[in-house]
Amino acid sequence: MIQTASIRKSFDTAIIGGGILGLWAARHAIKRGEQTILIEKRHIGAGASGGFLGALMPHMPDNWNAKKQFQFDGLTSLPDAIAELEADTGHDCGYRRCGRIMPLTHDKLLPQVERRLAGAKTNWGDDFSMTLEAPAAYQNWLNSDIASNGIQHDTLAARVNPRAYVRALEAYMRPRCEVLEGGEVRGVNFQQHDGEVMLANGDSITAGKIIIANGWEAYPLLQPFFAELNDNAPIGRGVKGQAVLVEYEHADDLPIVYHDGSYVVPHKENRVAIGSTSVNDWSGKPDVFDPEDMDFYRRAIELVPALENAPIIERWSGVRPRNTLKGRGTSPWFGPIPAYENHVALIGGFKITLGVAHLAERFV
Template sequence: MTYDIVIVGGGIFGLSVAKAALGKGLKVALLEKDTIASGASAGLVGALMPHVPSRWNEKKQFQLDALIELSDIVAKLEEATGLSVGYSRAGRLIPLYTEHKLEHTLDRVEESKQRWNSAETGFTFNVVKETPFNDWLTPEAAPLGIIWDTLAARANPRLVSAGLKVFLEPRIDIMEHTPFLGFDEKTGTVSLGNGGSLTADRVVLSAGYEGFTPLSEMAGKTIGIGVKGQSLLLEYKADRPLPVIYDDGIYVVSHANGTVAIGSTSEQEWESKEPVEEDIQAMLSKAVSFCPSLKGAPILTRWAGIRPKCKKRDPLVGLIPGKDKTWVATGGFKISYAISHRIAVCLMQEMFPEQGKPVHLPESFKPAHHFT
């Protein structure tokens, strides 16, 4: 079988690249050694949060633009599939309890009006004394006020991936339980772990943290690492959409399906890929301290996964140095679900330049930044 593009990895980056390639009219195959979204993309949290509006740079602008356009992207996916992905522009609350943090935040309020273009977009980043959500974030946790941003959103990561899979399945070839062994650019042969092969004009590597091994071999240096994250899911039925809460490294996300996700850790050193109960209970205890209505809520499931983080922190997107037909899109780490659609657009426009104004890809995302 011959394809215009073969994508390696069925996480959120691979799925998004496949959708963008399909939009170009390309014949696409998506290879996944396990099942779709079975790795880091199977997380529970789904907090879609903007960067704090300070020390502005290309990366922060890229994520801001991605978050703003995400509502339309989600609406079109839900219309095409008839499935909800649990998306809501719910906002974000961050409690303030030190003078230093308050002063730092107040300095950012004015800058946010410019960076977020509040007058046009309507999205704000403010410090308030109280919110309509006192039964959610307890006022006692925020003696100096609360950061309330109206740009942050949430989605259910597993539902997003499931929606993309449903959209793609009738339109491309999805090959689960099919390991990728290599790509010979001269012959166009893609070697598979089941002993078979495909023919492709180009290959895109989006294989999560395990994909860093071949990339590091090509670069002669470590390109990225796997960082463990853990989270848990509670049964908790809210009567309205509730904002994301962030405090002390912990996210609390109320989903539309009667659950609340709490997470997640960032562990650069780990031995087991499985959830550690001591860590789960510590996260739950922290969350209950600022969101006491969660006390006693039943734990439905625990999750742990290894997320791909580039050594130079930013995602890696583009043609691999020294290659002619092998591309990469990886390293989204915590913000993958917020930016994957925009990453995919950038990759397609680099492969197939068009007239008009292209989406700007930050220089720090490009392979030259990561491989040198």
């Protein structure tokens, strides 16, 4: 058997994973003039970032804390970040600050809503608001029977087309750094001021900074460095989710509808995305859609009856990271590797990752 010598290359920055976080890390590194490589096991956008739901959902504005402030920073700085990306690449990311409505199904919810309205005034400033509207305020869009006690409306929520967003970041990155698609990272070896990325084919890459951004599949790479901090418990797992895309004629002036885990997200070109499920106990391929798991769709049609006859044009499933590192919950997890602070983990979370990914700049 002929054995080829393994290849060893050196960069300022090596990024593992070509999802929204790896791509933002690449954009920031390139802008700083760093020699950068992005290593992607499948193809750019193959993971959770390649879906179509794209809801950018603010946390509730009461009980303010650092996590909510971080997300607020992301949601309020995103329009400029996207405008700059679009100007750099000529790609449209399908962003719109569309707002969000949530039906109030019971009068018991009203005191909580009052606290949220007050919280929005204090914590969101003058540019964004949360208001209580009448059940019939969006009659042709939200089922007013479900909104029997009114509708909570906010003007901070937005939407983006995840695939278009990924394509724009890819268009920026490709000509400006090395991209290794089909390159699977099997291990990392950190030193204080540089590190080594080991590939499945035996090659290795050294870099001054290694950024681990390979979604739910990052946990085996990261576990050894965080195990002690987490009492040796697993630091995360992948949670599968499904969504469908329907065709529905609209003027692209509708808000997101959210209720009880169901999202209805209007997009450009007469598309509406509906999601999503959360399946902890899944096996097999992440991208195989389970046709039995359609309750989320039926609930969404009850919420927005106008979509009842809208044809489904795509079914999609993906796996998002569910961080179980102490105190992190479903939030994204951006931060240095303990004892090797030059190297960074950028792991997404549920719901909001697309709204904060550009803030990776603070960590890389």
